Amino acid sequence: MYVKLDFLKNFPQFIYRTRSTYKYTKKMSYEPLIHSDDPKHPANVICALCKQFYDNNWCTGTGGGISIKHQTTGAYYIAPSGVQKEQMKPEDMFVMDGKSKEYLRIPKQFKPSACTPLFVACFQHRNAGAIIHTHSQNAVLSSLLFDKVFKIANIEQIKAIPSGKVDPETGKLIPLSFFDTLNIPIIENKAHEDQLIDSLLQTFEDYPHTCAVIVRRHGIFVWGPTIEKAKVFNEAIDYLMELAVKMCQLGIPPDCGIDEEAKFIAKR
Amino acid sequence: MYVKLDFLKNFPQFIYRTRSTYKYTKKMSYEPLIHSDDPKHPANVICALCKQFYDNNWCTGTGGGISIKHQTTGAYYIAPSGVQKEQMKPEDMFVMDGKSKEYLRIPKQFKPSACTPLFVACFQHRNAGAIIHTHSQNAVLSSLLFDKVFKIANIEQIKAIPSGKVDPETGKLIPLSFFDTLNIPIIENKAHEDQLIDSLLQTFEDYPHTCAVIVRRHGIFVWGPTIEKAKVFNEAIDYLMELAVKMCQLGIPPDCGIDEEAKFIAKR
Amino acid sequence: MYVKLDFLKNFPQFIYRTRSTYKYTKKMSYEPLIHSDDPKHPANVICALCKQFYDNNWCTGTGGGISIKHQTTGAYYIAPSGVQKEQMKPEDMFVMDGKSKEYLRIPKQFKPSACTPLFVACFQHRNAGAIIHTHSQNAVLSSLLFDKVFKIANIEQIKAIPSGKVDPETGKLIPLSFFDTLNIPIIENKAHEDQLIDSLLQTFEDYPHTCAVIVRRHGIFVWGPTIEKAKVFNEAIDYLMELAVKMCQLGIPPDCGIDEEAKFIAKR
Amino acid sequence: MYVKLDFLKNFPQFIYRTRSTYKYTKKMSYEPLIHSDDPKHPANVICALCKQFYDNNWCTGTGGGISIKHQTTGAYYIAPSGVQKEQMKPEDMFVMDGKSKEYLRIPKQFKPSACTPLFVACFQHRNAGAIIHTHSQNAVLSSLLFDKVFKIANIEQIKAIPSGKVDPETGKLIPLSFFDTLNIPIIENKAHEDQLIDSLLQTFEDYPHTCAVIVRRHGIFVWGPTIEKAKVFNEAIDYLMELAVKMCQLGIPPDCGIDEEAKFIAKR
Structure with missing residues (x-):
C-alpha cells in the first residue's frame, strides 16, 4: 500500500484520473456485475475505450458513449450520461437485462444516456x-x-x-x-x-x-x-x-x- | 525507496517532469494548505489539469492558468505567473483568503498571475x-x-x-x-x-x-x-x-x- | 504478484492493452522463436513500433504492417493480417524461414498479411x-x-x-x-x-x-x-x-x- | 529486480524505448560527466526534452538537437548527430570544454552534430x-x-x-x-x-x-x-x-x- 501511494505522489498528473480507484479501495464493495479481473469484461473495456476516445477528441466534454453486450449473459453495459468520459470507472456503469430491458444496475448520481x-x-x-x-x-x-x-x-x-x-x-x-x-x-x-x-x-x-x-x-x-x-x-x-x-x-x-x-x- | 529511484531510471523521459517531487521528498516540509492526499484538493487538481492543458496546446510556453475555490474553506488557489504549466507542483501555488482577499500563501520565486x-x-x-x-x-x-x-x-x-x-x-x-x-x-x-x-x-x-x-x-x-x-x-x-x-x-x-x-x- | 495486479487496477486505461500479457503469464508456454528479453528482438520491436505507429494514425483500424529480418537467423518476422496493431503481442507473429520461404511459425486464429x-x-x-x-x-x-x-x-x-x-x-x-x-x-x-x-x-x-x-x-x-x-x-x-x-x-x-x-x- | 523486469513485460510498448537502461544496468560503468541523479543535469534534461520534442514532431527522423551549458562547470552538452532523438540516453552525449572547446567526451559510434x-x-x-x-x-x-x-x-x-x-x-x-x-x-x-x-x-x-x-x-x-x-x-x-x-x-x-x-x- 505504501508503495502505491508513494508512487502516485511522483506523478501528479495521474492523481486526478485515478480518484475513482482511491475511493474504490477505501469504501466500495465488490459487485460481480461490474467488477472483473478480465480486461475483456464490458465494464473494463468501456472505461478503457472511453479514455482512448477522449484522447482522440471523439468524446469532448461529456459527449459520445459506448455500449457493449456481455457475450455470456447478454446484458447491455452502457456508459452513463454527463460523465467525463476519460475518468469513467466500472462503478459508473448502467447494466440492462438484454431480454426484459429492465435495469439490473443503476449507478447513483448519474442519468441513463x-x-x-x-x-x-x-x-x-x-x-x-x-x-x-x-x-x-x-x-x-x-x-x-x-x-x-x-x-x-x-x-x-x-x-x-x-x-x-x-x-x-x-x-x-x-x-x-x-x-x-x-x-x-x-x-x-x-x-x-x-x-x-x-x-x-x-x-x-x-x-x-x-x-x-x-x-x-x-x-x-x-x-x-x-x-x-x-x-x-x-x-x-x-x-x-x-x-x-x-x-x-x-x-x-x-x-x-x-x-x-x-x-x-x-x-x- | 530503492524501488522508486530504480523505476525512474527506467523512464528517462519522466525524470525532468518529476523534479518537483524529488525536491519534495528531500527538503520540503509538509504544508496543510497545499499538500493533500485527496486528488480533488484544488492544489492537486490545478497541477493535473495544467499538465493536461499543456498537452492540448492550451498553455504553450507559460501561458494560461487555472484558479479553483476550495469548497470547504472558500480559499482561492491560483497558478502562478511565468511557470511552465506542465511542470507545476503544489508548492508553486498562491492561496488567497476568499473573504479578505489577502494572500494566505505566497510561493517564493514566483509572481502572482x-x-x-x-x-x-x-x-x-x-x-x-x-x-x-x-x-x-x-x-x-x-x-x-x-x-x-x-x-x-x-x-x-x-x-x-x-x-x-x-x-x-x-x-x-x-x-x-x-x-x-x-x-x-x-x-x-x-x-x-x-x-x-x-x-x-x-x-x-x-x-x-x-x-x-x-x-x-x-x-x-x-x-x-x-x-x-x-x-x-x-x-x-x-x-x-x-x-x-x-x-x-x-x-x-x-x-x-x-x-x-x-x-x-x-x-x- | 500482488503488486502488479494492484498496480494495474489503478490504471483502468491500461487493462485492455495488456490483456495479452495477462494470458501469457497464466497459460502460454515460452517459445524461443518469439519470446526474448532483448528489446531489439524483431518480435518485440514489431509490437513496440506497431503501437507507436497506431498512435501516429498510420495503422488505423487494422491497416499497415511491419516486417523485420532477424539479423542472426535471417528469419522474417511479419505482423499478421487483421489484428489491431496497437494491441499486438509476440504470440501474434508469423515467422518465415529466410531461405526456404517456409513458415517456421503460424499463429492460430490469424491469416498471413x-x-x-x-x-x-x-x-x-x-x-x-x-x-x-x-x-x-x-x-x-x-x-x-x-x-x-x-x-x-x-x-x-x-x-x-x-x-x-x-x-x-x-x-x-x-x-x-x-x-x-x-x-x-x-x-x-x-x-x-x-x-x-x-x-x-x-x-x-x-x-x-x-x-x-x-x-x-x-x-x-x-x-x-x-x-x-x-x-x-x-x-x-x-x-x-x-x-x-x-x-x-x-x-x-x-x-x-x-x-x-x-x-x-x-x-x- | 524481479519487480522491474516483470513490470516491463507488462508494457511491451515501453521495451524498445528503455533498451538503453537495460544495457546500462548490465554493462556500463558510471561516468560522473554524464550520469547524475539530478534531473536538472544537462545530460538528463537533453534526453527528456528530445523525447518531448520528438512527440511534438520537431525532431522527426533524426532531425533537430539541443545543447546545454552546465551551469557550474561551463561545459557544453551536445546531442549527437544521426541518433533517434526519442531514444537518446546520457551515454550518447558529446561534452565539450567551454573554454578550450576541446571535447571532454566523445561517445563511440556517433558523429558530432x-x-x-x-x-x-x-x-x-x-x-x-x-x-x-x-x-x-x-x-x-x-x-x-x-x-x-x-x-x-x-x-x-x-x-x-x-x-x-x-x-x-x-x-x-x-x-x-x-x-x-x-x-x-x-x-x-x-x-x-x-x-x-x-x-x-x-x-x-x-x-x-x-x-x-x-x-x-x-x-x-x-x-x-x-x-x-x-x-x-x-x-x-x-x-x-x-x-x-x-x-x-x-x-x-x-x-x-x-x-x-x-x-x-x-x-x-
Missing part, C-alpha cells in the same frame, strides 16, 4: 454486439459537406468495412473491395437523442447493410458484432471521413473514380 | 467555483473571424453549455438546445491582463448568462460552479471554436441555419 | 532488413496530388533519405543533399495487396535507388537495411509528404526551386 | 545557456511565406519573447508588449549546417536582440540564458509561427494592426 434506446435498437435489430457513438468533428463536417449519404470510393481503407454480403462458404462477412463505394446514410438531428429512434429504424430498412449512421451536425453511431469489430469500423470510417474533408478542401470529390481527380486539380 | 483580479471577479460576481484561462489558437482565430460576438448554432455539442436559464422545479441549470445559438462575447485585449477587468465586469452586465469571454488576439476565460463543470464547458467551447474555424475555411457560416449550408457550398 | 510477398520481395531484391507499410493520409493525399512520381526539393529533411550512391571510400550510403529532389515512384493500387508484386518489381528496375514506393489511394512501403534506418526513412518521408500537401494548399509547388515560391505566392 | 559550431557561437556571442534546434514544419512554412523576416504583431503570446531591452532597475529582460511586432530573421540554408555560421554571426550583428533565427526550408534555432527560458521561447515562437500560417491561410496578414483584419476578410 439519452442514447440508450438507440443502442438497444442496434442490439435488437442489427444483432450488434457493441455500439460506439462519437462527436467526431470529421463526422460533423462530413454531414455539412454531403446531403443524404456520405460517399467515398477507391481508397484502400474502405476494405476494413463490411459490404453486408456474406460468403456462402465460410459464413463470414465480405468486406468492401477497393473498387467499391462506401455509403453511410445521414439522418437529421433532433432536440433529444432518443427522438432519433424513428430515423434510425427507417435507416435500418433503407440501408440494411450499413454498420454506421451519421447524424447531421451531431456525430456518428457505429456498430459491429463485437466491440473489437465496432472499434475497427469506427476507426476506419473516421479515417475516411477525415480524408474526405481534406479531399473536399483540395477540390477533389471523395467519391470520384480512379484517376478522375485529374479532372478537378492540376496534377503534378 | 496577472489574471488574479479577473479570477477574483469571476468568483465574486459570477459565483464561480473555478476559472480556466487558455491561449487556445481556436480562440485567437475565432476572435479574428468574428466581430463582437462568437456565434455557432445547431451543433449537438452546444448542448454542453448552460443557457443561463434555471429549471424552476429542479433548480438546475438548463443547457442550450440543439436549435439554439451559442453566443460568446469578445472583448479587446489590453497591454496587461489586469487591465481587462473593466471590460470583464461590463460583460457580466451585458451577457449575464455567459460562462465564457473571448479576449481578442489573446485567448479565452471559461468559468463554472465547479472545476468539473468549468473543464467540460471549456472543452466543449474549444471544440465549437475549432469547428467554427473549419466551417469558415469551407465557406460555411458557423451560425447558419440547419440545411442553410447548401446556400454557401455545393453539397454532394 | 496480404503484404507478405511484397515484404519478401524487398528482403530479396532490395537487401532490406526491414519494411514498414502504413496507410498514412499524407501518402494517400500525395498520391492524389502527384501523377507518376512524388517530388519535393530543397528541404533540409530530405537529407535523411539515401541518394542511392555509395561513398567509394567508406562504403556508406550517401544521403540526398539539400539541393537535390527526392523522387518517390507512385504505383496504382489493385484489388488485393499481393497483386502489387509486379508493379513493385518493375519499380525496383525503374527506380533502383528508391527506398520507398507510394501506392495510390492506399499508402506507402518504406524499407531500409535495418529497422532503425527504415523507421527514420519512413518518418522523414511522411514529414515531407505532409509538408508537400501543406505547400500545395498554399499554392507552392513542393518541388519548386529555392526562392521560386515567390512566383506562386505574394511573399511578405 | 553538424550544428556544433552554431551552438558554440550562441554560447559565446549571445551568452546563451542553451540552444534548441528543430525542424518544425511551422518554421519551414513560415520561411516560405515570409521573405527576410518573420513578423507577427498584436498577439498575447508574443509577450513570452524578450524585447532585448533590459529594465535598468531590476536588470531583468523586458518582454515584448502586446502592441509590439515580433521580428525573427530568416537566413538561407546551405548544403551543410556548419556553413550557416557566417550568416548566423551576421544575424547577431543585424538583429542583436533576437533570440531566434529561422533557416529557410530547414527549421529554427532558439536560444536563451537557461534551458527553461529557451524552451519557453521555442514553444511560444512555434505557437506564433503555427498561428501565422493559419492566418495566411485565412487571408489575414500576421503582422496586421489590431482590427485591420476586417480589411482582409468579411468579419461576422
